[in-house]
Amino acid sequence: MTPISEKIQTALSLIESQQLAQDVWHILQQQHFKGVLPYVAVEHLCTQHQLSPQQLALKLLPIATAYSLAPISQFHVGAIAIGGSGTCYFGANLEFVATHIQQTVHAEQSAISHAWMNKESAITDVVVNYTPCGHCRQFMNELRTAPHLKIHLPHSQNNLLHSYLPDAFGPANLDIQHFLLDTEDHQLTYETQDPVILTALKSANSAHAPYSKSYHGIAIEMKNKQIYHGSYAENAAFNPSLPALQVALNHLLLSADTIQHIQRIAMVEKATHLSYRQMAEELLAHLVDIPLDYIAL
Known part of the structure; x- marks a missing residue:
């Protein structure tokens, strides 16, 4: 896979002002x-x-x-x-x-x-x-x-x-009062000192799921111990909803990291009316040879 730095360098040639392209390159380079x-x-x-x-x-x-x-x-x-x-x-x-x-x-x-x-x-x-x-x-x-x-x-x-x-x-x-990006806390609890599971729990507590009341969050630990997180984003029309695993993978890739560096994935879920466990496990089976660490609340 082509490194993101090389892709960005190619993209810079499409920016009309080369001075702007150079300035943006320096900013992005500094933040990896x-x-x-x-x-x-x-x-x-x-x-x-x-x-x-x-x-x-x-x-x-x-x-x-x-x-x-x-x-x-x-x-x-x-x-x-x-x-x-x-x-x-x-x-x-x-x-x-x-x-x-x-x-x-x-x-x-x-x-x-x-x-x-x-x-x-x-x-x-x-x-x-x-x-x-x-x-x-x-x-x-x-x-x-x-x-x-x-x-x-x-x-x-x-x-x-x-x-x-x-x-x-x-x-x-x-008649939904909470919107996507609003601060939410669903008061889900789980006794653990594991930082990966705690991150997944925090993400589940922040999930936007006012329609199903089914909350889940994902934490992805990298080989360097960096942890990326994702919360479930539900939609009034249901099908445009975005599962937490996709949110976390998106967070990872836009942070210029790679899927090959993943060493652990945890999911915390309160499955009231639906569950995303099977969907997450299916996607992971095609991406990494790592089992999903699943916690049901």
């Missing part, structure tokens, strides 16, 4: 190619190159797209979610071979869940290189900011999400 631009870096680049954050994100779409893994479709999509903090979070579509197509992560899901795992509390803009599909429009409608969320495409900017999703159905239609 993690797919995020902190708000301080965004402000600096915008001032230096006389751009708005949205204009900057549009120019950086080739870099976000470099994180794409699309072995099935060969169709690479990049997205950037701009947080309320001003930070830009990269995202890209992820496809997994030899398993169900439902295991796929769309680029908009990738960018938004990446922001979520970095404790971002709101998304103001989503910038993407192709028009969002209906699946992603519905996923974005789970955000509290959905009524004001702006979508920016290379050929069309400043479009409200609801212009792509008229007469939308979402959390408010089901």
